[in-house]
Each structure stands twice: as C-alpha cells, then as structure tokens.
Amino acid sequence: MIEPFLNKIHQGDCLELLKKIPDNSVDMTFADPPFNLKKGYKSYKDSLALQEYLDWCESWILEMVRITKPTGSIYLHNIPKWLTYYAGFLNKVADFKHWISWDAPTMPMGKTLQPNHYGILFYAKDIKQLKFYEVRYPHKRDRKSKYLSKDYGGKKAILHPFGSLVSDVWTDIHRIKHNKYRDEHPCQLPIHLLERIILMSTDENDIVLDPFNGTGTTAIAAKRLGRQYIGFELDNEYVEITKSKLEEVKPISKLGNAWVSYYLDKIVTLRDCDWEELKEHFYLPKNPEEIDHTPIVLTSKIHISVPLKNEFEYQKKQIQQLFEPLENYESSVKINVVQYSHGENKPDTLI
Ligand SMILES: C[S@@+](CC[C@H](N)C(=O)[O-])C[C@H]1O[C@@H](n2cnc3c(N)ncnc32)[C@H](O)[C@@H]1O
Numbered sequence: 001m002i003e004p005f006l007n008k009i010h011q012g013d014c015l016e017l018l019k020k021i022p023d024n025s026v027d028m029t030f031a032d033p034p035f036n037l038k039k040g041y042k043s044y045k046d047s048l049a050l051q052e053y054l055d056w057c058e059s060w061i062l063e064m065v066r067i068t069k070p071t072g073s074i075y076l077h078n079i080p081k082w083l084t085y086y087a088g089f090l091n092k093v094a095d096f097k098h099w100i101s102w103d104a105p106t107m108p109m110g111k112t113l114q115p116n117h118y119g120i121l122f123y124a125k126d127i128k129q130l131k132f133y134e135v136r137y138p139h140k141r142d143r144k145s146k147y148l149s150k151d152y153g154g155k156k157a158i159l160h161p162f163g164s165l166v167s168d169v170w171t172d173i174h175r176i177k178h179n180k181y182r183d184e185h186p187c188q189l190p191i192h193l194l195e196r197i198i199l200m201s202t203d204e205n206d207i208v209l210d211p212f213n214g215t216g217t218t219a220i221a222a223k224r225l226g227r228q229y230i231g232f233e234l235d236n237e238y239v240e241i242t243k244s245k246l247e248e249v250k251p252i253s254k255l256g257n258a259w260v261s262y263y264l265d266k267i268v269t270l271r272d273c274d275w276e277e278l279k280e281h282f283y284l285p286k287n288p289e290e291i292d293h294t295p296i297v298l299t300s301k302i303h304i305s306v307p308l309k310n311e312f313e314y315q316k317k318q319i320q321q322l323f324e325p326l327e328n329y330e331s332s333v334k335i336n337v338v339q340y341s342h343g344e345n346k347p348d349t350l351i
Pocket residue numbers: 012013014015032033034035041042043044185187188189190211212213214215216217218232233234235238
C-alpha cells in the first residue's frame with residue numbers, strides 16, 4: 001500500500017524504504033544522490049570506494065524503476081562521470097528519453113576542462129506509454145534594452161509570444177548561489193528546476209518520489225504544483241527542515257486553472273498545451289513584430305507562495321517592478337503577494 005507514505009518525508013535509508021513501495025505505483029521518481037565527492041553531509045560519508053559506490057547506486061536505481069508506473073518517468077541528477085554508469089544500469093530496464101545538460105558552473109578543478117554542467121538523465125519506464133508534456137520558457141532578452149538576445153534568422157514575427165520550447169540544454173535556471181537563500185545543506189537544488197521536471201512528466205495529484213530528499217526541493221516543488229510527494233532522507237535534521245518548510249507551502253503555483261512555475265519576477269516554465277488558456281493572462285503586442293523589443297506582460301492577479309522567508313521582501317520588490325510597465329496600459333491589475341507564516345493556514349501579509 002502506498003497511501004501511508006503519501007505527502008510525508010520519511011527518515012531512514014532509502015534502499016530499505018524503497019523496498020516498501022509497491023511495484024508500478026509512482027508517476028515520477030527523481031534522485032539527486034550524494035556524488036561521492038567528499039561533501040560535508042551530516043549523516044553520510046560521501047567517499048565510498050568506486051565499486052562500492054556504483055553497486056549501491058545500481059541497487060536504488062533498480063528500485064526506482066520497479067516502483068515507477070509504466071506511464072512514468074525516472075530522473076537522475078549527477079555529474080556526467082557517474083551518469084555514464086547510471087545509463088548502463090538503466091538501459092537494461094528502462095527506455096532512454098533525454099540527457100539534459102543543466103548549465104551550472106562549478107569550481108575550477110585543475111588540469112581539466114572546466115566542468116560547466118550537471119546532467120539529468122531522463123528515462124521512461126516504457127517509452128510507448130510515457131506521459132510527457134512539452135514546456136516553454138521565456139525568450140532571453142538584453143537586460144537593459146529588452147531586445148531579444150537571439151537573431152532567429154529573420155523569423156521573429158512568427159515566434160511564440162511567450163517563449164521557446166525547452167530543449168535538452170538548460171541555461172536559464174541558476175544554482176542557489178547566496179547562502180541567505182539556502183538551508184544548512186551543501187547541495188540544495190533550485191525549486192524551479194524541479195518544477196520544470198514535474199510539469200513535463202506529471203499531472204495534478206500524481207505521485208512524485210525523491211529517495212534523497214535533502215532539504216526537500218522535490219517535495220516543495222510537487223506540493224506547490226498540486227502533486228503528491230514522498231521523500232526519503234537519512235538525516236533527521238534535513239527531515240525536520242523539510243517538514244517545517246512544507247507546512248508553509250501551499251499548492252498555488254498556478255495562473256488561472258493552469259499550473260505554472262515562476263521565480264522572482266517571471267514565469268519560468270509553462271506547458272505548451274496550456275498556452276491557449278494562459279494567454280488570456282498576458283498583454284500581447286498587437287503587431288507580432290513588436291516581440292523583438294517588447295516582452296509580453298502579465299495582466300492577471302498572481303499568487304506567490306514563498307517558502308523561504310528571506311526571499312519574501314526581494315520577491316515583493318521584483319513583482320512590483322514587473323507590474324510597473326502596465327501603467328502604460330489601461331488595465332486593472334491586482335497584485336496579491338502572500339507570505340504564509342510557519343504553521344498558519346492564513347496569509348499574514350497581503351498587498
Ligand atoms: C545531493 S543531496 C540531495 C539534495 C536535495 N536534492 C535538495 O535539493 O535538498 C543528497 C541527500 O541524500 C541523503 N542521503 C545519503 N544517503 C542516503 C540514504 N542511504 N538514504 C536516504 N538519504 C540519503 C544525504 O543526507 C543528502 O541530504
């Protein structure tokens with residue numbers, strides 16, 4: 001039975017806990033395991049012998065595949081070196097879909113090419129039955145002039161007004177660099193990275209499982225998007241941090257009836273299939289050629305649920321700036337920025 005595990009973070013060894021999850025019961029599994037790079041985790045020694053690390057990885061990867069539904073997706077985040085082994089394990093039991101390259105510069109390592117990306121392996125349990133949604137991200141623009149950064153070979157007038165389809169190279173999502181935005185954890189991922197993945201592979205109420213929960217990025221992203229979550233984590237302190245953050249998070253990462261992912265001043269990811277409904281919430285230039293220098297602007301009420309308190313003031317400022325251009329248009333925009341306090345069900349700040 002999967003029900004007792006749902007919408008909870010469970011403290012313990014993921015291999016033991018995974019064995020308790022029924023076959024074919026989870027819509028999406030995502031793992032961001034220790035990289036065996038001697039990172040300073042509290043309860044885990046991140047420096048196993050090569051074969052020991054690989055054997056351990058193979059065991060939990062096979063469990064992830066076992067519990068994933070035939071329509072489901074399996075994602076593995078790691079440095080390219082370990083993903084080459086992971087692909088070998090997965091190719092025997094699942095179907096390759098993508099190797100996503102997440103552009104995220106790391107520390108210089110000496111005599112080597114500068115490592116500039118992490119990989120995210122994306123496998124289908126069964127490629128013929130896979131549930132998958134194409135997603136879009138905003139066009140890149142010059143920060144000051146707002147002109148499109150790319151030339152598009154003279155085809156600007158026929159560009160999608162919101163942004164391009166997401167490819168297998170992700171350059172628009174950055175690692176959490178400032179300590180004030182991160183928890184006491186050495187490798188916390190950005191929430192909107194997980195939101196993009198969840199939007200690609202699941203629907204509302206689907207089940208998302210992360211066997212290496214850390215401080216809960218996957219669970220928080222799932223809850224914000226109205227999905228169910230299961231997290232496993234060895235370290236009790238990380239479990240407690242996650243639980244207190246989850247109490248503050250509400251499933252309101254949506255515009256109208258469509259789930260979207262946003263960060264600071266903009267929507268980072270939306271589903272292509274939702275665009276017909278979502279476009280009602282934007283001011284679109286009348287002449288398609290204006291897209292070259294005029295970003296589209298949100299005209300609807302937007303709810304922001306901020307799980308990290310330090311981010312609140314910053315987000316509020318960014319969102320207010322976002323709506324300033326609308327003063328040029330006759331529009332009745334209402335901004336509703338909501339910060340939920342720990343343990344409370346009602347907002348304590350409304351603008
Ligand atoms: C790379 S971090 C995951 C970070 C997470 N993605 C986030 O954004 O917070 C790996 C996590 O796996 C946990 N861990 C290590 N071995 C584990 C095991 N056998 N079972 C469950 N968790 C484990 C570590 O304590 C660490 O928090």
